[in-house]
Amino acid sequence: MADLPALRPGEIPLPGGLGPAADAGLHFIGRIRTPWARGDCPRNIAAARAQMSGARIELDPRLAPALTGLRSGQPVLLLYWMHHARRDLLLQAPKHVDAPRGTFALRSPNRPNPIAASSVLLTAVDVTAATLEIDAIDCFDGTPLLDIKPWIETVDMPPDRA
């Protein structure tokens, strides 16, 4: 726990969190390679896109066949694991909000299950090498990947926007 973020004024944890996280287990299926480390990571994905830096997904080679059918130019939803997050926060006070807000009303990486979700564009697909290139993303280099899904308007846009 030593490198987890410290509590800010107004932030409320659940003492002890939810306990051992043992309801289900995750596989890290690859890593996201980005130009970013702690201290120079863009504030959000829009800022990462503005830098036009690109990023690469290095999938576990055993899973290479599971990329079959993905193509450059296709939008995908990525799920990845924020391994430096706190999992016990109920109310959080990030710098950009006026008053502490509930964890589920924020996109903060600090949440009971620190799974991040971003919708990105594939710019290259190499099934043999088990790699994908994407337009941009705002996570640290080496972030563990959990899933890749085709982005589908009827599922990934809420009904008032679709």
Add this chain to the structure above:
Amino acid sequence: MADLPALRPGEIPLPGGLGPAADAGLHFIGRIRTPWARGDCPRNIAAARAQMSGARIELDPRLAPALTGLRSGQPVLLLYWMHHARRDLLLQAPKHVDAPRGTFALRSPNRPNPIAASSVLLTAVDVTAATLEIDAIDCFDGTPLLDIKPWIETVDMPPDRA
């Protein structure tokens, strides 16, 4: 494994899957209550919406304060756990595709980390009761919930659509 889906012609598993799933652990933070059980679940979320049936989220009451700031009418991204899925499939042959396709090119529940993602609309928020009502969703009654995030256009729409 007894109740997992059987392999269809053309489907290819990774023998033994990725092994014990222990890179990280999940908390089930609540349950999604829907009208659907195996056999009568809509094919997709659009079909569920057409039935205008609604659905309810019952959050772990210890996490109730983490709903603070969510409001009715707001779009949210839900992540939930498809606990009846196979985790070893590389190529899959669902009925709606012509030829077997890679797992990461499909929204099938069968994937190394069976996390589903759907964007829905909040229709009621009760922080005290730790419940949310949503417009619709296409999962079985009792599906374990993993996360609730505010839906944000710049994160949840790919750059060619935003």
